[in-house]
Amino acid sequence: MKVTKKxxxxxxxxxxxxxxxxxxxxxxxxxxxxxxxxxxxTHVLYYMGGxxxxxxxxxxxxxxxxxxxxxxxxxxxxxxxxxxFKLANTFQVKGHAIPAGICATFVVALTxxxxxxxxxxxxxxxxxxxxxxxxRYIKWHWIFLxxxxxxxxxxxxxxxxxxxxxxxxxxxxxxxxxxxxAMIAGGxxxxxxxxxxxxxxxxxxxxxxFWVDIRSSKSGDYAFWLYLFxxxxxxxxxxxxxxDSELSKFIYCCVNLLLVGVGVVIVRRVFVIFGAIGCSxxxxxxxxxxxxxxxxxxIALTAIGLGIIYLGLLWQKNEERITHQVRSYLPLPLRExxxxxxx
Numbered sequence: 541m542k543v544t545k546k547x548x549x550x551x552x553x554x555x556x557x558x559x560x561x562x563x564x565x566x567x568x569x570x571x572x573x574x575x576x577x578x579x580x581x582t583h584v585l586y587y588m589g590g591x592x593x594x595x596x597x598x599x600x601x602x603x604x605x606x607x608x609x610x611x612x613x614x615x616x617x618x619x620x621x622x623x624x625f626k627l628a629n630t631f632q633v634k635g636h637a638i639p640a641g642i643c644a645t646f647v648v649a650l651t652x653x654x655x656x657x658x659x660x661x662x663x664x665x666x667x668x669x670x671x672x673x674x675x676r677y678i679k680w681h682w683i684f685l686x687x688x689x690x691x692x693x694x695x696x697x698x699x700x701x702x703x704x705x706x707x708x709x710x711x712x713x714x715x716x717x718x719x720x721x722a723m724i725a726g727g728x729x730x731x732x733x734x735x736x737x738x739x740x741x742x743x744x745x746x747x748x749x750f751w752v753d754i755r756s757s758k759s760g761d762y763a764f765w766l767y768l769f770x771x772x773x774x775x776x777x778x779x780x781x782x783x784d785s786e787l788s789k790f791i792y793c794c795v796n797l798l799l800v801g802v803g804v805v806i807v808r809r810v811f812v813i814f815g816a817i818g819c820s821x822x823x824x825x826x827x828x829x830x831x832x833x834x835x836x837x838x839i840a841l842t843a844i845g846l847g848i849i850y851l852g853l854l855w856q857k858n859e860e861r862i863t864h865q866v867r868s869y870l871p872l873p874l875r876e877x878x879x880x881x882x883x
Contacts, residue, residue, distance in 0.1 A: 583638060590642030594649045598675060606670055610661025613671075617654035621647045628700065641702030648708040651692040652685035659684070678734075680723040686716045703760045706752075710745070710765035714773050717741030735780035742773025753806070757877045768810050775799070775814040779821065786830070793822035805878065 548562040557565070597620065605613060624647040631640035656671045666681050674682055689712045697705040721737035749766030756762040778795065781788075796818030803811025823841070831837035855862075867875050 586638045586642060590639070590646065594646055597646075597653060598649055610657045610659070610665075613657030614654055614661060615657075617650050617657060621650050621654070624650070632700070637702065638704075641700065641704040644696055644700045644702060645704050645708055648689065648693045648696055648705065651689040652682075655685045655688045678718045678722050680719055682715065682719045683723060686712050686719065690716075701760075703762045703764065706762055706765040710769040713741070713745050713766075714769040717745075717773050731780070732782070735777045737777070738773045739777030739781070742770050742775070742777055745770030746774055750806075754873045754877050757873075767808055771799070771810045771814055775818065779818065789822060789825060793819055796822070 548557070548566055551557050552559050552562045597617075608616060624643045628640045628643035628647070631637075631643060652674060653671060656665075656674070659665045669677070669679060669681075673679070674685060690709060693705065693709040693712065697709065717738050718734060720741070721734045724733070724737070745766060747770075749763040749770050752766060753763035778792065781792075783789065796815040799811045799815030799818070801815075803809060803813075803815060827837060827841075867878060870878070
């Protein structure tokens, strides 16, 4: 929970603390170094500038760079990486965690470009595709760029330990899930195989994110980006599966309900958002296909909705007791994680 001056004033009004204590607490909290992102103008500028710089060397790379040749691309990437390292170290020494993490992330984002350059220079590039297509098309030979990026990303994340460094690692894992499907199929895979690989790869990434979440619960949110792209890959692959069985569609709805429940328990909105979208898709299927002309369906759905609201009221009344009882059966690391999330 973010402590604001208004909240401290409310505590004074309730006579929990004195006005002098509120002023001293606000001054103390304001003087603490900011290590996590927040929605203020300074951090917006940090991330806007960082994402522009990262995008320039990734998503917005144009064909003009091909004129430098493989060695030219490689050494320019190294020069840019040197600048990124220098800025990251400078910001780190001065205690500016957010820009330091962004600059370190910029170095990781340069890795696939550098690997592409050296492969071109050594004559190891297998076809006439260019680097700008790395972020647009699925190709099996991108896998070498992805493994290199993961290796560099893990090393730099271990050295600097900033949560934002997980972003390029998560994106690379997401890309890898699609390119591995192409490799398995020996070319561009059919849609069903891509969806299946994406689903299982996303599930693995999400479970890995959960492990990271438990390990880093007291130091920083290192799991956010892994959760984001893991859930996107899993949910997207699952939603893309085709089946004419109503049982399969019902199971799909149950999995989405489970996502909502997991998101509420571990306080991760990405689970809740995609789970809610999946449940809406299933309800839309019921309304448009199964109960297309039924006057009873909207009435039943309204009753279900009101019933859920009533369950919410019951939960609110008994939340503390139920939560305490359920958590007593959980492993200690998971219990500590949930306590950190719900403070």
